[in-house]
Amino acid sequence: MNYKQWFSAHHEGRLKGRYITLEHIKPLLKSYENVMEISTVGCSELGKEIPLIRIGKGKHVVLGWSQMHGNESTTTKAVFDFIKFVAQKDFFQSEIKLFLDHYSFFILPILNPDGAHLYTRENANGIDLNRDAQDLSQRESIALRSVFNSIQPDLCLNLHDQRSIYGLDTGAASAVSFLAPSANKERSLTKSRELAMSHIVRINRVLQDILPGQVGRYDDCFNANCVGDTFQMAGVPTILFEAGHYKEDYNRENTRLLLFNAFLGLFGFKKLLGKSENFNHYFNIPQNRVNHNDIILRRVLLKGYDALVDIAIQYTESLVHAEVGFIAVIDKIGDCDSTFGHREVDVKGCSLLINSQENIELGQYVNTIVIKNNESDVILLNK
Numbered sequence: 001m002n003y004k005q006w007f008s009a010h011h012e013g014r015l016k017g018r019y020i021t022l023e024h025i026k027p028l029l030k031s032y033e034n035v036m037e038i039s040t041v042g043c044s045e046l047g048k049e050i051p052l053i054r055i056g057k058g059k060h061v062v063l064g065w066s067q068m069h070g071n072e073s074t075t076t077k078a079v080f081d082f083i084k085f086v087a088q089k090d091f092f093q094s095e096i097k098l099f100l101d102h103y104s105f106f107i108l109p110i111l112n113p114d115g116a117h118l119y120t121r122e123n124a125n126g127i128d129l130n131r132d133a134q135d136l137s138q139r140e141s142i143a144l145r146s147v148f149n150s151i152q153p154d155l156c157l158n159l160h161d162q163r164s165i166y167g168l169d170t171g172a173a174s175a176v177s178f179l180a181p182s183a184n185k186e187r188s189l190t191k192s193r194e195l196a197m198s199h200i201v202r203i204n205r206v207l208q209d210i211l212p213g214q215v216g217r218y219d220d221c222f223n224a225n226c227v228g229d230t231f232q233m234a235g236v237p238t239i240l241f242e243a244g245h246y247k248e249d250y251n252r253e254n255t256r257l258l259l260f261n262a263f264l265g266l267f268g269f270k271k272l273l274g275k276s277e278n279f280n281h282y283f284n285i286p287q288n289r290v291n292h293n294d295i296i297l298r299r300v301l302l303k304g305y306d307a308l309v310d311i312a313i314q315y316t317e318s319l320v321h322a323e324v325g326f327i328a329v330i331d332k333i334g335d336c337d338s339t340f341g342h343r344e345v346d347v348k349g350c351s352l353l354i355n356s357q358e359n360i361e362l363g364q365y366v367n368t369i370v371i372k373n374n375e376s377d378v379i380l381l382n383k
């Protein structure tokens, strides 16, 4: 069995889709309570518990937190895939023992349980916790900081999802991206930044084997209100993980495989333990660009336009009956030559009926798109 086969057969099937809340992970925490240290480190603004899991007894202390942004759940799924991997007793036992002896991995799987419940980026007070690192105005921010202060990590992992608008100059989607945040506005290469970069280089090496050319690097503008920048200022190497979008994987079940492998790479599975990487290779990872839309319709004959136009469509997410729905919205009409669609449709100069109409406008919600004069040719039908 290899890691990929293990993941296919045994990943954490109790978590799936985009809507992951404290209620979803409580049974998992219960199932691990006799094999791992699980505690509560505080409460959210609405009084929900913030759980902390500890894996391993080693002297290298790593602190990770997921769902600081409540609607960014892919890394939470991958965290529980990784936990299930290290808790099982059937495969890779010598590698897992090495990990458990070498590391103490502390993880807050849902830092923002209120936002997770509401499926919002912000917490219940509408505060973006990743802009609250200086003010510490929210209970969730205080809980994270108190864990940081008490365990004094050697490395921090700030686990997020990015929107489907990100891609690379090659036209590939950015399926996962990383950042070693800056510690000052000059973006200097501090010692902790270099260390974070070298970890990212190692992770990237693993991911390139799985999905070549689809890893991006995030913009490193300094903002002391962001948690990663603040921890990096304190001299603790911090890595921002951004689980991204790839093809039609709107539930991000393939992306979770990439994140699982990112953890394997980071923690030295795959026979890399202790191998240090040259941090300079970090700058060879291509920078993320805002150059993708969910759907692009090419060469559309549209009323009121002299030439054929492109129409870019972007999904907006909304929580309906405890499931995340994707609503298509007209994002751009005109030339989309420098934009790539996760789905591209060349309509070859035909007219379209969008919601049964020929007239469309920016920001409009789209339920159906069919080719005019051939209405059985359906391009989009929202579920």
Ligand SMILES: [Zn+2]
Residues within 6 Å of the ligand: 069, 072, 160, 161
């Ligand atoms: Zn985020």
